[in-house]
Amino acid sequence: MSESSTQGIKTVLHPVTDLAAAKAVYTALLGVSPTADSEYYVGFDAEGQHIGLVPQGGPQQMDSPVAYWHVPDIEAKLAEVTAAGAALKEAARDVGGGRLVATFTDPDGNVLGLIQDKS
DSSP: OOSSOOOOEEEEEEEESOHHHHHHHHHHHHSSOOSEEOSSOEEEEETTEEEEEEETTTTTTOOSOEEEEEOSOHHHHHHHHHHTTOEEEEEEEEOSTTOEEEEEEOTTOOEEEEEEOOO
């Protein structure tokens, strides 16, 4: 069916209003300290997943959590899902270190994300 497989959901970003309070709760929940800790992003790596806290929804103005599917070819997967009826929300962009991210909505308006790490 598809030449561009997924590698599963490995990243979930959560918009938060109080970063310090959210960091305390997620540290308790996950049982690990953050691996990234700044005023604009706090990230945790636990059991093969990355959980990120994004103050005020960040520049992408998230208003709910977004699950990111990891893929080997982000452009191919975007073409595949939009051909199937998804709507592009945010085109693929480099967020540093060669990591590409993009978001799209399903027919019900749910936001889903894609991540392609540098090969």
